[in-house]
Amino acid sequence: MTDTTTTRKIVLGALTAAMVTGATMLSAPVPGFRLYFNLGEGIIYTVAILLGPRYGAVCGGLGAALADLILGYPLWAPLTLTIKGLEGYVVGRLAPSGKIRAILAGATVMAAGYSISAGFLYGWAAAPIELMTDIVQTGIGAAIALPLSATLKRRLQGTGLSN
Amino acid sequence: HRCDPRCKIMSVLILLTGVFLVDSPVGFIFWGGLLWLLSLISKIGIPVLLRTVRPIMFLIIFTAIINLFFTSGTPLFEIGPISITKEGVRLGAYMALRLLFLILFANLLTLTTSPMALADGIESLLSPFKRLGLPAHEMAMMMTIALRFIPTLMNETDRIMKAQLARGADLDRGGLIKRLKAFIPVLIPLFVIVFQRADDLAVAMEARCYRGGGGRTRMRPFAWGTGETLSLGFVLTVVVALTVLERNIGL
Amino acid sequence: MDELSIASLDRIGYSYVEEGNPALRDISLEVRRGEWLALLGGNGSGKSTLAKHLNALLAPMQGACFISGMDSRDERNLWEIRKTISMVFQNPENQIVSTVVEDDTAFGPENLGLPPDEIENRVKKALDIAGLSDKAKSASYTLSGGQKQRLAIAGAIAMEPPCIVLDEPTAMLDPQGRGEVMALLEELHGHGITIIHITHRLEEIRKATRAVVLQAGRLIWDGLPEDLFKEPELTSWGLELPPIVSFWRRLRERGLCEDDVILTVEGLVNRLCR
Amino acid sequence: MSIEVNNLTHIYHRGTPLETVALRDISMEVPDGGWVSIVGHTGSGKSTLAQHLDALLLPDEGSVLVDGLSTDVKKDLRKIRRKVGLVFQYPEQQLFAETVREELSFGPKNWGEIDDIDRTLAEVMEQVGLDESYLERSPFKLSGGEKRRVAIASVLAVRPSYLVLDEPTAGLDASGRHRLVELLSRIHSDGTAVIMVTHDLEIALDLSDRIIALEKGTIACQGSPEEIVLSLESRPVSGLVLPDICKIWLGVKNRGMEIPFSCDPIYLADFIADRS
Numbered sequence: 010m011t012d013t014t015t016t017r018k019i020v021l022g023a024l025t026a027a028m029v030t031g032a033t034m035l036s037a038p039v040p041g042f043r044l045y046f047n048l049g050e051g052i053i054y055t056v057a058i059l060l061g062p063r064y065g066a067v068c069g070g071l072g073a074a075l076a077d078l079i080l081g082y083p084l085w086a087p088l089t090l091t092i093k094g095l096e097g098y099v100v101g102r103l104a105p106s107g108k109i110r111a112i113l114a115g116a117t118v119m120a121a122g123y124s125i126s127a128g129f130l131y132g133w134a135a136a137p138i139e140l141m142t143d144i145v146q147t148g149i150g151a152a153i154a155l156p157l158s159a160t161l162k163r164r165l166q167g168t169g170l171s172n
Numbered sequence: 173h174r175c176d177p178r179c180k181i182m183s184v185l186i187l188l189t190g191v192f193l194v195d196s197p198v199g200f201i202f203w204g205g206l207l208w209l210l211s212l213i214s215k216i217g218i219p220v221l222l223r224t225v226r227p228i229m230f231l232i233i234f235t236a237i238i239n240l241f242f243t244s245g246t247p248l249f250e251i252g253p254i255s256i257t258k259e260g261v262r263l264g265a266y267m268a269l270r271l272l273f274l275i276l277f278a279n280l281l282t283l284t285t286s287p288m289a290l291a292d293g294i295e296s297l298l299s300p301f302k303r304l305g306l307p308a309h310e311m312a313m314m315m316t317i318a319l320r321f322i323p324t325l326m327n328e329t330d331r332i333m334k335a336q337l338a339r340g341a342d343l344d345r346g347g348l349i350k351r352l353k354a355f356i357p358v359l360i361p362l363f364v365i366v367f368q369r370a371d372d373l374a375v376a377m378e379a380r381c382y383r384g385g386g387g388r389t390r391m392r393p394f395a396w397g398t399g400e401t402l403s404l405g406f407v408l409t410v411v412v413a414l415t416v417l418e419r420n421i422g423l
Numbered sequence: 424m425d426e427l428s429i430a431s432l433d434r435i436g437y438s439y440v441e442e443g444n445p446a447l448r449d450i451s452l453e454v455r456r457g458e459w460l461a462l463l464g465g466n467g468s469g470k471s472t473l474a475k476h477l478n479a480l481l482a483p484m485q486g487a488c489f490i491s492g493m494d495s496r497d498e499r500n501l502w503e504i505r506k507t508i509s510m511v512f513q514n515p516e517n518q519i520v521s522t523v524v525e526d527d528t529a530f531g532p533e534n535l536g537l538p539p540d541e542i543e544n545r546v547k548k549a550l551d552i553a554g555l556s557d558k559a560k561s562a563s564y565t566l567s568g569g570q571k572q573r574l575a576i577a578g579a580i581a582m583e584p585p586c587i588v589l590d591e592p593t594a595m596l597d598p599q600g601r602g603e604v605m606a607l608l609e610e611l612h613g614h615g616i617t618i619i620h621i622t623h624r625l626e627e628i629r630k631a632t633r634a635v636v637l638q639a640g641r642l643i644w645d646g647l648p649e650d651l652f653k654e655p656e657l658t659s660w661g662l663e664l665p666p667i668v669s670f671w672r673r674l675r676e677r678g679l680c681e682d683d684v685i686l687t688v689e690g691l692v693n694r695l696c697r
Numbered sequence: 698m699s700i701e702v703n704n705l706t707h708i709y710h711r712g713t714p715l716e717t718v719a720l721r722d723i724s725m726e727v728p729d730g731g732w733v734s735i736v737g738h739t740g741s742g743k744s745t746l747a748q749h750l751d752a753l754l755l756p757d758e759g760s761v762l763v764d765g766l767s768t769d770v771k772k773d774l775r776k777i778r779r780k781v782g783l784v785f786q787y788p789e790q791q792l793f794a795e796t797v798r799e800e801l802s803f804g805p806k807n808w809g810e811i812d813d814i815d816r817t818l819a820e821v822m823e824q825v826g827l828d829e830s831y832l833e834r835s836p837f838k839l840s841g842g843e844k845r846r847v848a849i850a851s852v853l854a855v856r857p858s859y860l861v862l863d864e865p866t867a868g869l870d871a872s873g874r875h876r877l878v879e880l881l882s883r884i885h886s887d888g889t890a891v892i893m894v895t896h897d898l899e900i901a902l903d904l905s906d907r908i909i910a911l912e913k914g915t916i917a918c919q920g921s922p923e924e925i926v927l928s929l930e931s932r933p934v935s936g937l938v939l940p941d942i943c944k945i946w947l948g949v950k951n952r953g954m955e956i957p958f959s960c961d962p963i964y965l966a967d968f969i970a971d972r973s
Contacts (some may be wrong), residue, residue: 017374023317084278131235134242338783340807360793372517663871666942673966692948
């Protein structure tokens with residue numbers, strides 16, 4: 010039964026990604042600008058902190074990119090896949106040595122990625138606005154993820170559900 | 173354009189690259205023609221295609237305006253501190269049009285291809301990189317499962333939110349931080365459900381003989397025929413031709 | 424090895440935690456091809472643990488479990504065993520992999536590496552038997568509970584196993600969904616598929632050809648379903664009598680029904696109003 | 698004091714292509730201390746109706762009044778939710794706290810009613826049949842049936858006047874179901890009105906004073922259990938199958954025996970045995 014773990018990894022990655030997609034879709038987006046504030050970031054950070062960089066990358070990249078596809082912004086999907094994937098990875102990688110630092114690093118990756126993309130797509134004048142929304146977005150994410158990951162970690166201990 | 177998703181993905185990638193290279197009014201007219209042609213072939217009417225842009229129209233206008241006002245250069249006219257420059261008008265119009273075309277081509281892909289077919293196409297396109305350690309099959313499998321569970325998880329979230337609401341939780345009052353905190357009793361049960369479900373589903377998949385991508389076949393195999401090669405060749409030729417042509421006329 | 428035997432358990436034992444109470448103790452059971460075996464027991468009787476042994480999701484700690492002659496402790500037999508015995512679980516929601524009904528049905532055959540037209544044939548046939556042909560292109564989340572469980576069963580039969588184990592397939596369904604699933608089981612049995620149906624609902628065993636009861640990890644009863652209804656100890660085994668069975672048993676105690684088992688409304692009313 | 702539903706209509710996705718009428722022109726009443734069951738097939742609108750009783754959904758037409766407070770008045774919504782406790786299907790899935798005590802205190806804290814909380818919790822734990830040592834345990838480490846009882850206790854902890862339960866027996870085995878029925882009877886005899894939404898006609902007939910049968914969003918019939926059985930015999934409702942024991946009662950009665958209504962097989966068997 011060596012494959013149990015691989016299969017479970019795939020499934021858990023997929024389900025956490027679906028959570029990110031759902032959380033991103035739940036809040037009504039301001040069209041196009043990815044200016045929608047939502048709980049997606051909070052879930053990405055929580056998953057990355059609890060389960061590590063690989064899950065962080067999968068749920069961030071895949072989950073958020075699927076939301077772009079479903080909400081009708083396919084153009085942004087590949088960008089999101091890369092940027093949020095990297096963001097989730099960075100948070101997961103750095104989380105063991107400090108959650109706040111990890112989130113700050115992830116936020117930097119996200120903000121830089123989207124600001125540069127915005128520069129290319131809408132002109133450089135738009136980049137600062139994108140940067141601002143990204144900072145708010147990560148702030149919301151951190152406010153959710155820090156308490157959530159801490160309580161989840163404690164509560165799931167010994168229930169056979171923790172990883 | 174009901175052909176192999178791989179062909180469609182590659183074509184759209186070529187088209188998107190092409191759009192980035194457009195740099196003259198003539199170029200945009202050419203591209204408009206190409207878009208019209210493609211929408212004819214794919215039997216998606218231009219009105220349907222344009223409707224997909226409506227929610228993003230705000231963004232296109234925003235792009236135009238922001239470039240209009242914030243580009244320095246030869247002033248056309250000034251109103252108080254705001255000056256509109258020749259370069260600004262040009263850049264604003266180009267950026268907006270370029271964005272419009274990018275969105276339209278990307279939407280053309282998603283209008284003609286289901287997310288499932290996209291997942292399969294991406295898996296197949298990425299499979300040559302498997303040897304470099306890229307988990308192409310796993311990514312496609314995850315995309316399939318994620319798509320399947322998005323509606324289920326959203327229903328469950330709704331139910332948990334209502335259950336906590338019924339217990340007096342207040343999700344839409346108070347300051348931002350207070351509201352965010354109120355979501356924690358919703359998110360914890362959601363995570364618990366997800367972990368439990370991951371275990372159950374993994375067992376169910378293995379009971380159905382799932383053992384990774386190796387040795388799997390598919391019910392609808394990809395058929396890369398001459399049609400696909402021709403259309404990809406066509407798209408490539410047209411894009412290269414248009415770009416070269418535009419450079420020589422436009423400049 | 425007996426040609427007619429599909430699963431043969433030889434004194435198996437299993438515990439989830441070392442030192443803890445074993446989930447299964449010393450169970451021997453021979454399931455024959457073509458049987459419809461009802462496996463009964465209350466919560467914690469070990470019936471789900473036993474089911475997982477039949478599909479090689481668990482391997483016995485003591486004793487041995489042979490599926491079509493293959494020893495489940497040998498990992499090389501894993502895939503052949505899972506091809507021989509398919510498994511359907513309690514929660515249909517947690518078994519459906521794909522958004523589209525027919526794609527989900529194809530999941531098993533695709534894992535077996537079958538050629539595309541073979542997969543398509545099997546999917547068609549399986550959906551037909553499960554009564555879901557008109558839903559083939561539908562999204563799985565639009566199905567009712569009963570339809571979802573039938574889809575899970577279709578996914579199992581598309582692998583064309585000689586035997587299917589169903590672990591409380593009706594527990595999460597409404598009465599209509601339960602009826603649909605029970606009718607499908609009857610149909611599968613008619614197709615010659617061996618059925619091992621795990622349940623705690625006595626009313627679901629009437630069509631079974633054999634019933635066994637587990638209690639606290641031990642196999643305590645084995646026989647014909649109609650004989651089980653006569654068993655005086657029945658209620659102390661964590662099984663609840665369907666009201667019609669309680670009614671009949673009470674009448675029998677009061678001397679109104681002889682020893683023949685009458686468990687239909689018409690039969691009882693006719694008997695009482697002769 | 699009662700819950701009154703007048704001509705309630707609920708439409709999902711109004712004004713979109715997905716528009717569906719979930720409830721049409723529903724009128725019903727739940728008296729203080731009563732036991733009303735809402736039965737129907739999945740998709741008959743019974744869960745939607747349950748959410749209206751707790752002001753989690755608001756009427757598109759008609760009104761819902763809880764002790765005189767209308768769900769139309771926005772500032773009364775929280776008061777209504779305070780009076781009505783709603784236990785969702787599979788309520789154990791909503792548990793989140795570290796200990797049972799914290800879980801049960803969630804409601805009282807939200808309503809700002811934490812005076813005397815220890816006594817309330819002790820009472821509630823007794824009502825659901827768990828001893829007080831459970832208060833310090835993690836709800837995630839309990840058995841399925843215990844989790845469900847904790848979830849019901851978490852709704853009872855604010856002492857609602859009306860307790861609405863959506864499919865309370867779903868997924869339980871025979872003994873779990875048995876214990877849950879006992880628990881509900883205890884809550885009811887302690888003075889709480891119980892509104893049970895279920896597809897389990899057997900339990901509804903056995904326990905309630907009054908039954909409302911829904912079919913495709915409208916009331917197909919309502920009345921006492923006996924009236925419902927007679928009505929379902931003459932006019933079947935899709936998805937509602939009469940339990941065998943009721944069919945036997947009907948069969949014997951229709952053959953001319955004077956037999957009082959009951960769903961209890963032992964009572965019926967004894968009655969018939971005594972008569973013959």
